Amino acid sequence: xxxxxxxxxxxxxxxxxxxLATGVAWGEVLGTATGPLEAExxxxxxxxxxxxxADGARASVLADFALIQASQLRSKVIPAGDLTxxxxxxxxxxxxEEVVLVEMSGEQLRAALERGIAMLPKPSTAFLQVSGMRVTxxxxxxxxxxxxxxxxxxxxxxxxxxxxxxxxxSLAKGALGYxxxxxxxxxxxxxxxxxxxxxxxxxAEGTISPSAEPRLKDLSAPSE
Numbered sequence: 001x002x003x004x005x006x007x008x009x010x011x012x013x014x015x016x017x018x019x020l021a022t023g024v025a026w027g028e029v030l031g032t033a034t035g036p037l038e039a040e041x042x043x044x045x046x047x048x049x050x051x052x053x054a055d056g057a058r059a060s061v062l063a064d065f066a067l068i069q070a071s072q073l074r075s076k077v078i079p080a081g082d083l084t085x086x087x088x089x090x091x092x093x094x095x096x097e098e099v100v101l102v103e104m105s106g107e108q109l110r111a112a113l114e115r116g117i118a119m120l121p122k123p124s125t126a127f128l129q130v131s132g133m134r135v136t137x138x139x140x141x142x143x144x145x146x147x148x149x150x151x152x153x154x155x156x157x158x159x160x161x162x163x164x165x166x167x168x169x170s171l172a173k174g175a176l177g178y179x180x181x182x183x184x185x186x187x188x189x190x191x192x193x194x195x196x197x198x199x200x201x202x203x204a205e206g207t208i209s210p211s212a213e214p215r216l217k218d219l220s221a222p223s224e
Contacts, residue, residue, distance in 0.1 A: 029082045030083050031202040031207060032083065033209075034208065036080055037077070038077045040075060042129060043124055043125060045127075046216040049077075054067070056194075058166045060192055061189050063165055063166035064165065065133045065152055067171060069126060069176055070129065072093050085195070092195055092198075097193065098192065099169075102172050103188060106159040110150060115177065115181060117147075118143040119143075120139040125176055134150075134215055172187065
C-alpha cells in the first residue's frame with residue numbers, strides 16, 4: 001500500500017514538473033518587435049505577420065524563398081513589444097504543420113504567384129505570403145497575366161532555374177488548388193513544425209523590425 005502511494009506521489013510530481021516547464025516555455029520571451037505585427041487582411045494583401053511566418057519557414061530549411069498560404073494565418077495583430085510562444089502560436093491556424101523543403105522551377109513559382117493573386121480584389125485562402133522575394137503585379141489585369149516582376153533575392157526570376165522553396169506540407173501537396181502547379185514536387189527535407197520554425201527564428205534574430213514596404217505590391221492600387 002505504501003509503495004503504491006509513493007508511486008502515485010512520484011507520478012504526480014513528474015506531471016507537475018512537466019506542466020510547470022511547459023508553462024515557462026509557453027510564456028518565454030523569445031524576442032522583441034519594434035512595431036506591430038499584423039495580419040488584418042492576410043487573404044488579400046501582404047502583411048507583416050505573414051512576412052515573419054514566411055521568414056521563419058525559409059530560415060528553418062535554408063531555402064531561397066518561402067510560400068505560406070493565407071489560410072494558415074489568423075486575423076490578428078500583435079502589438080510592439082515582447083514576443084512569446086503563446087503570442088505566436090495563436091496567430092497560426094495549424095501551428096504544428098511541418099515545414100518542408102522542395103525544389104521547383106522559376107516557371108512553377110510564377111504560376112503559383114499568379115494563382116495566389118488570381119481572385120483579387122476578393123480575398124482568397126490561396127493568397128500567398130512570401131519571404132525571399134519581391135513581387136509587383138497589376139490586379140486590374142486578367143487573371144493569369146497579372147505579374148509584372150518577380151525578384152528572388154536581388155535577381156529577376158528565371159523561369160528555367162531550379163530554386164529551393166520552403167512551405168507547409170499541405171501546400172506542397174497541392175492544397176487550395178495548387179495541385180496542378182506543384183504536382184510531382186519531391187520533398188528534399190522535412191523541417192520543424194511551423195510554430196517552432198517561427199519561434200527559433202525570432203530567438204535567433206532577437207529584434208524583429210517590421211517593414212512598411214510590402215513584399216507583394218499591387219501597381220493598380222491607389223497610393224495610400
